[in-house]
Amino acid sequence: MQANRTWTPPTGPLGRLTVAAEQRASELEARRGELERLVDAAPYRPSFIGSLRRADVAIVAELKRKSPSKGTIDDSLDAGAQTTAYEHGGAAALSILTEPSEFGGSPEDIRMARLASSLPVLKKDFHVHSIQLLEAVGIGASAALLIARAMSPERLRRMADDAAALGLEVLVEVRTEDELALALAIEHGIIGVNSRDLETLVIDPTVTERLLARVPGDRVVVAESGVTGRADVERFAAAGADAVLVGSSISASRDPAGAVATLVGVPRTSRG
Numbered sequence: 488m489q490a491n492r493t494w495t496p497p498t499g500p501l502g503r504l505t506v507a508a509e510q511r512a513s514e515l516e517a518r519r520g521e522l523e524r525l526v527d528a529a530p531y532r533p534s535f536i537g538s539l540r541r542a543d544v545a546i547v548a549e550l551k552r553k554s555p556s557k558g559t560i561d562d563s564l565d566a567g568a569q570t571t572a573y574e575h576g577g578a579a580a581l582s583i584l585t586e587p588s589e590f591g592g593s594p595e596d597i598r599m600a601r602l603a604s605s606l607p608v609l610k611k612d613f614h615v616h617s618i619q620l621l622e623a624v625g626i627g628a629s630a631a632l633l634i635a636r637a638m639s640p641e642r643l644r645r646m647a648d649d650a651a652a653l654g655l656e657v658l659v660e661v662r663t664e665d666e667l668a669l670a671l672a673i674e675h676g677i678i679g680v681n682s683r684d685l686e687t688l689v690i691d692p693t694v695t696e697r698l699l700a701r702v703p704g705d706r707v708v709v710a711e712s713g714v715t716g717r718a719d720v721e722r723f724a725a726a727g728a729d730a731v732l733v734g735s736s737i738s739a740s741r742d743p744a745g746a747v748a749t750l751v752g753v754p755r756t757s758r759g
Contacts, residue, residue, distance in 0.1 A: 494639045499686035500555045500589070504613045505637045507588060512616035519618065525625030526653065535607040535630035535656045536677050538580045539707050539730045544720055544753045545579035547609065547709060548743075549734030550600070552584075552591030556688045559591075560738050566596035567603035569743055574604045576747025580629075582609040582732055594626045601627040609658060613637060617649040630656035630677070635666035636685065647673045658709060667698050671706065678702055679732070683712035696726040704758045720753045727758035 497505060515522065539545040550569050553559045570581050581600055584592040597608050607629035614620065614631050615638055623631045633646055643659070650657045659670035660679040670678050682694045695710050702708050707730070710723040714733040723731050733750065740746035 497636050497686055500688060501613075501634070501637060501685035504586065504589065504685075505615055508586075508613035508615045508619070512618050515616075515618045515622055519621070522618070522621040522625050526621055529624050530601065530627055532624075532627060532629040532654075533605070533607040535580055535609055535658075536675070536707055538607050539677070539709070541579065542755060543751065544724045544728060544755050545730035546577065546720075546747060546750050547580045547582050547730055547732040548573035548576070548578035548737055548747050549582035549611065549732055550584065550592075550596060551734040551738045553589070554584075554735065555589050556683070557735050560735055562591060564738060566599040569738070570600040570604045570606070572743040573737070573747050574606050576744035577751035578606060578747050579730065580609065581606045582611045582734065583628075584734075585610055585612045594622060597626045597628055614646065615642070617646060620646070620650050620653055620655055624653050624655050628655070630658055632660060632679070633657050633676075634660045634685070635669055636660075636662065640669050643669060644673070647676060651675075660711065661698065662694055664698070664701065667701060671702070678706055678708045679711050680708060680728075681711040695723060695728070699723075699727045699758065702727070702758060708758075714750070717749055717753065720750050724753045724756050727756055729755060 552564050583596050584590040585594050586592050609630045610623040610628035611632045647657050658677040658679045660681050661667045661670050680695045680698045683690045690713050709730040710728040711732045714731050715736045720731050737743050737746040
């Protein structure tokens, strides 16, 4: 695919966030020995992909204090209390944004969530260097996000291989057919289809339906962005999503357990 060979660095918010992630990765290098010891002592981490294989559409509940598209959602969110509420509401797994500057997150949020909840955790950050994957394992994450647009195809493949060597699952986020082809080449990777363009922050509701139709039935697919209620879960279920990731609406809710409970129980629709 010519588009894959002529990859250029991302622009807009995604470009800004990946540059910041490179800086954080450089800072983590100074702590490599500490991170390697944390990996060696890492607690049991339940399977993220296993939690998404169920008869109903799995809800991946996200802890999100703010975002470039929404601004401040709730700066006061406590990771332990919020993720406990998500689990009580019926969430299958957790997504926790650890990016500090524009999402208000911290690696400590995952540690707190793992103490408070039995659910597997996706470390949702802008991972651009394998040292960040060491951190993910050391703090108890079961999976890490890899955004196909954020890195070259070669680096994406290398990051996925390094994650596998650590026993860390990956969710590979895509928005185009070319990116989907790259994600499908990563064996056992979870496919995340984001209807939001992270360079412009514009949501295109046709992206998810179009790409889901191209994913083999044996791969697990998560629909991302644009979920505000049960009707959105039903729409993605009809398109063949195995799971949906929802963040802003439940992070903003005064009753997060109840907000999650309204989303669960939607039957899956087989693809292919």
